[in-house]
Amino acid sequence: MSGYLLRRLPSALLVLVLASFAIFAILRLIPGDPATTLAGSDPSPETVAAIRADLGLDRPFPAQYFSWIGDLLTGDPGRSYLIGGRITDLIGARFGNTLALALGALVLMLVLGPVLGVLGATARGRVPRALLSAVDSVSLTVPVFVTGVLLVLLFAVTWRLLPPGGHESIVADPVIGLQYLVLPALCLALPGSAVLARYLGDGVRQALSEDYVRTARSLGVSPRRILWRHALPNALPPVLTVLGMQVGALLGGAVVVEALFAWPGLGQLAEQGVARRDYPVVQTLLLLLVGVYVLVQLLTDIAYALLDPRVRLG
Amino acid sequence: MSVSPTFVDMLSRRRLVQGIGTGAALLGLAGCRSAVDRDKTAPAGAAGRPRRGGTLRVATLADLTPALLFTQGPMFSIHRLVFNTLTHYAPGGLDPQPELATGWQIAPDGKAITLTLREDVVFHNGRPFTAEDVVFAVQNLQNPQRSAQLRATALAVTGFDIASPHRITLRLAHPVANIFDLFEFMVISAKESVEDAVLGRNVVGTGPFVWKTWTPGTSLVLDRNPRYWVPERPYLDAVEIRVVPQPDALIASLRSGQSHLAAGLGGRDIVPLRDDKALDLREYDQGSGNIYLGVNTSVAPLDDQRVRQALSFAVDRDRIVKQALGGYGLASAAPWPKSSPVYTDADANRYPHDPARAKALLAEAGHGGGLDLPMAFLSTAPAVAQMVQFDLARVGVQTTLEPLDPAKFQARLIAQTMPALWTGTHGFASNQPATLAVSAYPFNEARNTSKFVDPAYTEIVQRAWNQTDARSAAARVAYAELSRALLDRQFIIDLAVLTNVQPATAKLRDVRQNRYNATVLDDAYLAG
Numbered sequence: 001m002s003g004y005l006l007r008r009l010p011s012a013l014l015v016l017v018l019a020s021f022a023i024f025a026i027l028r029l030i031p032g033d034p035a036t037t038l039a040g041s042d043p044s045p046e047t048v049a050a051i052r053a054d055l056g057l058d059r060p061f062p063a064q065y066f067s068w069i070g071d072l073l074t075g076d077p078g079r080s081y082l083i084g085g086r087i088t089d090l091i092g093a094r095f096g097n098t099l100a101l102a103l104g105a106l107v108l109m110l111v112l113g114p115v116l117g118v119l120g121a122t123a124r125g126r127v128p129r130a131l132l133s134a135v136d137s138v139s140l141t142v143p144v145f146v147t148g149v150l151l152v153l154l155f156a157v158t159w160r161l162l163p164p165g166g167h168e169s170i171v172a173d174p175v176i177g178l179q180y181l182v183l184p185a186l187c188l189a190l191p192g193s194a195v196l197a198r199y200l201g202d203g204v205r206q207a208l209s210e211d212y213v214r215t216a217r218s219l220g221v222s223p224r225r226i227l228w229r230h231a232l233p234n235a236l237p238p239v240l241t242v243l244g245m246q247v248g249a250l251l252g253g254a255v256v257v258e259a260l261f262a263w264p265g266l267g268q269l270a271e272q273g274v275a276r277r278d279y280p281v282v283q284t285l286l287l288l289l290v291g292v293y294v295l296v297q298l299l300t301d302i303a304y305a306l307l308d309p310r311v312r313l314g
Numbered sequence: 315m316s317v318s319p320t321f322v323d324m325l326s327r328r329r330l331v332q333g334i335g336t337g338a339a340l341l342g343l344a345g346c347r348s349a350v351d352r353d354k355t356a357p358a359g360a361a362g363r364p365r366r367g368g369t370l371r372v373a374t375l376a377d378l379t380p381a382l383l384f385t386q387g388p389m390f391s392i393h394r395l396v397f398n399t400l401t402h403y404a405p406g407g408l409d410p411q412p413e414l415a416t417g418w419q420i421a422p423d424g425k426a427i428t429l430t431l432r433e434d435v436v437f438h439n440g441r442p443f444t445a446e447d448v449v450f451a452v453q454n455l456q457n458p459q460r461s462a463q464l465r466a467t468a469l470a471v472t473g474f475d476i477a478s479p480h481r482i483t484l485r486l487a488h489p490v491a492n493i494f495d496l497f498e499f500m501v502i503s504a505k506e507s508v509e510d511a512v513l514g515r516n517v518v519g520t521g522p523f524v525w526k527t528w529t530p531g532t533s534l535v536l537d538r539n540p541r542y543w544v545p546e547r548p549y550l551d552a553v554e555i556r557v558v559p560q561p562d563a564l565i566a567s568l569r570s571g572q573s574h575l576a577a578g579l580g581g582r583d584i585v586p587l588r589d590d591k592a593l594d595l596r597e598y599d600q601g602s603g604n605i606y607l608g609v610n611t612s613v614a615p616l617d618d619q620r621v622r623q624a625l626s627f628a629v630d631r632d633r634i635v636k637q638a639l640g641g642y643g644l645a646s647a648a649p650w651p652k653s654s655p656v657y658t659d660a661d662a663n664r665y666p667h668d669p670a671r672a673k674a675l676l677a678e679a680g681h682g683g684g685l686d687l688p689m690a691f692l693s694t695a696p697a698v699a700q701m702v703q704f705d706l707a708r709v710g711v712q713t714t715l716e717p718l719d720p721a722k723f724q725a726r727l728i729a730q731t732m733p734a735l736w737t738g739t740h741g742f743a744s745n746q747p748a749t750l751a752v753s754a755y756p757f758n759e760a761r762n763t764s765k766f767v768d769p770a771y772t773e774i775v776q777r778a779w780n781q782t783d784a785r786s787a788a789a790r791v792a793y794a795e796l797s798r799a800l801l802d803r804q805f806i807i808d809l810a811v812l813t814n815v816q817p818a819t820a821k822l823r824d825v826r827q828n829r830y831n832a833t834v835l836d837d838a839y840l841a842g
Contacts (some may be wrong), residue, residue: 030721037721038461043461051461083377084381085513085530164572165566167532263468273469
């Protein structure tokens with residue numbers, strides 16, 4: 001097994017090195033640099049030149065690249081040009097916020113999706129079915145920036161039950177923190193919930209029409225037992241595959257939701273970093289992302305190798 | 315016929331009770347302490363009198379950029395919250411008033427100004443304020459890394475004579491008409507903390523509020539300065555500035571009562587708030603900048619003044635104000651807001667919307683057959699560019715729009731690589747007119763994005779800047795001449811002065827702004 005790992009590690013490292021080079025180069029190819037942002041409005045060229053020199057942006061590209069890599073290897077990628085804080089602190093604080101948002105949305109998705117799906121599959125009468133179908137379609141098709149605004153209008157502006165945006169640490173103050181989390185997490189969870197509901201509803205409907213269900217009914221098995229013990233387990237496997245994809249989509253959707261609800265997460269940090277050409281922040285964030293994917297890929301390969309000896313021997 | 319069981323059928327009674335119990339527990343948890351109620355806490359006090367206490371919550375679109383601490387920028391300015399300035403202008407004009415400087419005397423030749431400083435002022439760290447701090451403040455702005463727009467004026471200060479800890483003379487290279495613009499712009503910060511301050515760590519001033527905590531991307535909290543030199547001020551206990559990066563969310567924050575004051579909204583964003591009786595839309599007379607059509611005079615035929623004037627006649631400024639700014643603007647061909655000493659109705663209306671005259675001027679310049687020009691614009695603000703494109707097309711000038719993101723736009727402005735035309739915004743027209751010509755890059759006589767060079771213009775700018783008394787008759791003549799020069803040459807075609815509107819809860823009283831749009835909360839309070 002360790003031999004297999006040793007064979008896989010160089011390619012993972014190579015991917016990271018190539019990615020670091022590509023990220024560094026692409027950012028510099030985009031016109032505009034941090035010095036122009038730092039120079040404020042109505043700056044003179046002399047001001048911009050002084051700031052470029054101060055940030056070391058007037059050095060040759062290879063020198064800048066190796067300086068960044070050197071900093072990374074020491075575990076300190078430096079400071080944000082514009083925010084001023086240490087990048088490790090900035091990313092660390094925001095990673096927790098994005099994780100909390102994604103986990104909150106995942107929990108809501110796991111509750112709302114199955115409830116809507118099972119209700120849709122078992123509802124009697126045209127009106128309830130049509131209503132549930134409409135809820136499902138609206139949740140799926142309306143973009144998060146619209147549902148976000150609607151949720152805020154209803155829950156924060158009209159009824160004043162929840163704050164319209166902002167953030168409070170769930171760890172420091174769980175009661176208040178949860179109230180800040182509810183609306184953004186719900187907004188983020190709705191499209192995924194609708195997808196889950198649709199897959200689960202179809203699966204349950206199909207399972208309930210199978211012969212073994214009819215046989216169970218004729219044998220007098222209770223409807224509750226039929227659903228929980230027979231129909232749902234058979235409807236779940238395709239839903240789990242979809243759930244995996246929706247978790248990925250959660251992270252993408254978090255960028256928009258974070259902006260809508262003033263939630264200080266990684267998405268907001270990345271968006272601001274790109275817009276203002278904060279090279280150290282964007283470089284480190286993107287490389288971290290690549291690193292996570294490489295790690296996941298490596299873990300997947302290891303899992304396959306553990307399950308199938310032919311992989312590690314081949 | 316088979317009948318499917320419903321979901322409710324399938325829930326056992328125990329599970330139903332468990333579910334209801336969990337829901338009730340969650341609701342109870344939320345009911346214990348409400349984030350909404352917490353945000354509503356306001357102090358009590360006697361009606362009709364300023365009330366002491368309470369936290370003012372400000373929502374702003376852009377976070378603080380510590381590196382830009384000494385510049386005027388789009389973010390909510392803390393210049394007059396954490397800091398003081400030497401002088402400030404009285405509301406409604408350019409009459410300097412004492413702040414940290416209690417008196418001043420300008421030398422007869424205009425090449426020196428002697429300041430008498432307050433003796434009862436201490437920084438937030440407890441150190442007394444002295445003349446040495448004035449020296450540092452000027453030198454700090456002279457440092458190009460501070461990106462201060464009034465650096466050119468700061469550089470006109472060539473030396474210091476300190477007579478006593480609270481009396482200092484600033485020697486000047488020449489008479490400086492906008493010296494009080496510099497004094498209002500230049501915040502007095504503690505020298506020992508400034509390198510930390512530009513990293514957002516330890517911002518120390520003498521102002522009414524003390525820097526407490528800054529969480530990047532989230533909020534900045536300022537506490538009341540108990541040793542503030544103005545007796546009984548400030549009334550507020552604290553100010554919390556929250557970052558809400560999306561205009562709709564920022565408006566929701568205000569309407570829901572989560573925030574008391576919103577900063578950074580544009581005119582069109584504000585329109586939906588007009589009918590909200592719980593809110594005040596406060597207008598400040600200094601404006602909040604200008605929108606303009608920039609012209610690259612190195613591109614033929616834009617090197618011909620008649621062509622530039624034709625473009626100016628072609629644009630319908632009133633429609634731009636109405637449709638792009640939601641009515642919150644002054645259609646004007648001149649950059650000055652109405653509160654400027656150089657503003658005249660005649661200058662503002664110098665180029666009325668007159669397509670026929672525009673066509674005639676184009677024909678006179680030999681371009682009656684039309685023109686085809688590229689036009690850049692900020693991708694975040696396309697409306698003005700699209701309207702200008704429509705108006706120019708009506709006089710035969712076809713334009714191809716080129717969207718640029720803010721960083722790219724700024725880089726091309728500075729590098730003088732803008733195409734033939736571009737739309738943008740500029741500031742610094744609300745102070746002494748000389749400040750616009752020496753501090754706003756688009757108008758700089760030595761080097762500007764338009765690549766406009768004219769010795770006569772340089773001479774006019776220098777004449778306006780080198781005035782000993784900014785309020786003298788001679789100065790007024792020089793300013794009028796500067797205004798005329800800008801209107802004649804049209805290398806920057808001003809379209810409108812943006813109205814400075816700040817929506818706030820009606821409970822918030824006595825908020826002011828200085829001429830650089832920095833919010834002043836010395837006398838502000840939250841009424842019950």
